[in-house]
Amino acid sequence: MTAAMLAEAWQAMGANRLRTFLTMLGMVIGVGAVILMLAVGQGAQQQVQESIASMGSNLFIILSGSTTSGGLRMGGGAAPTLTMADAAAIEELPSVAAVAPTAPGTAQLVYGPNNWSTQVMGSTPSFLTVRDWKLSAGFPFTDSDIRSATRVCLLGQTVVQNLFGDEDPVGKTIRIKNSPYVVLGVLAAKGQSLDGRDQDDTVIVPVTTALRKLFGSQFAGTVRFMMAQAESADAMPAVEKAINELLHQRHRIREGADNDFSVRNLTALANTAAETAQVMSLMLGAIASVSLLVGGIGIMNIMLVSVTERTREIGIRMAIGARGSDILLQFLLEAIIISVIGCLIGVALGVGGALLVSKFSGMAIVVTAASIFMAFAVAAAVGIFFGWYPARKAAAMKPIDALRYQ
Amino acid sequence: MARAADAVIRIEHLDKEYATEAGAVPVLKDVSVTVAPGEFVAIMGPSGSGKSTFMNILGCLDVATRGRYVLNGRDVGTLDKDELAHLRNQVIGFVFQGFNLLPRASLEDNVALPLIYRGTPRSERLARAREMLAKVGLGAYPRSHPNQISGGQQQRVAIARALVNQPKLILADEPTGNLDTATSMEIMALFTELNERDGITVVLVTHEPDIAAVAHRLVRLTDGKVIYDGPLERAAPGHMEKTP
């Protein structure tokens, strides 16, 4: 019975191919958009989460320079005011796990015929601790390297690829700004940061080496920023307060004057970013769902036209013994077939589109079985929901009225 | 005349009114007719006299305003929509003036259509449909479509469709109205065969005395009333006149 009805519905759809196709198109676009948007949204969300995981936990960043100066907002770290002694003092605070004073800069790296311009960060062994950054090969430098400002370095994966290719860099000597540095180790891959930078495109050298030998800072002994790690998430508010008070004191800031430093809770910022990504993901899904709804209304519209157009056919079928439920089933099946086939094509296009987007824009894309399943369920529901009214209308017709319809 | 209990059709004091803007318009007035199994009844009457209205009620396509209609032993007035659909499917075969075939379906699919609503498996449906097409002389083109054959052939297909569920009763509202005289006679020969050989009760509406002459009994309607009901031979000459 249902098989016969399916065949009938299929035949009716085949009889008006262009219309069936156009009706389906609404569904195809709706489902495709939902799949694509969810893929983009979830991709972004996943990327943010990975970035957060790669950042290290319970982190503060302490920036040199005041946040505002004469009403103008200065770039963080514009004028270095944080000293190595500040770092040591912060490390002594309760609940502070580690502090990594950091002096960033850029430099040209040369190994053999290859050269590569990248970010060079002078820091301490603590840097690897606070960033939760492992080495994939070799060893980190130590406090004695800091004390004697040795020319050693740790290379990020991107730098290794560009300078060494497949060669093992550990123990080799590269030139940074024309001075020789021994590669002690290679950093494990970290991927993108929250702001989209490649975290693996970096070189880490002892902070003293960076300050004295590499960048020759005019503010000797000061660093642009420090990273500090609290022992636990609960301790973060207290630690933030303590750092603020300590630096306030040490820098002898007068009451009412602007601080020459600022403390930011990176973990809180990251959580905000994660929430933003989630909201964006939901928004994209919601916007795409509207097109699915429009597709459903398209189906209803066409089905209503179809019911009117086929009133005589309905009359004939009733005259030879079709029950209302048979007519209902026939039109409902048509709506469902259209929406499910449209959904299949939409899923294919959505997934294909997502792959294309990730290929050409490099955006992270996540297509989950759940999103496909959801699109399917929604499509079937849309078919039933929007097919129901026209089908009901067809089934409720009186045989004689349907037959007389011209 | 057969005993009332055995009748295929028993109509008692049936009224039909159409609701219009000007109020209820009576179209059938106190009609009582009984048709026994195996009868061949012609219904005649001037245009607008209510013949089609009557046939539609007989065919359970429409319902009477008042009165009783017992079809094949069942009081139609007490049945719900699904039971009426079942009667249309199993007991009645309806043949229309305009054939009413589904243009998109092949001839065999058209003929097989009533079987779908009976839940017959596909292979059996098609076998039965081909058998019926052969019976009406169209066995050669089961896969053709209605627009590829003549009007007379289309009416044969419609008759095959009416026959496919082996109905007790065939109702035909001006089945030859769209056909030329020769073709009309062929169709009437087919009805006669069904009536005489298969014992199917036939009720048909016509304007043509030649067509009505094939029947055994004449019911004449004028202005919604039965003004003659009896054997064809005894009908007054006026009753057999061609009606406009």
Ligand SMILES: Nc1ncnc2c1ncn2[C@@H]1O[C@H](COP(=O)(O)OP(=O)(O)OP(=O)(O)O)[C@@H](O)[C@H]1O
């Ligand atoms: N749906 C309707 N609503 C209102 N009036 C109707 C309706 N159907 C038929 N009538 C009226 O009922 C009367 C009988 O119509 P019917 O179609 O039964 O006549 P008929 O005898 O079949 O005529 P014809 O020989 O022309 O087919 C006519 O006056 C017609 O106008």
Ligand SMILES: [Mg+2]
């Ligand atoms: Mg009529």
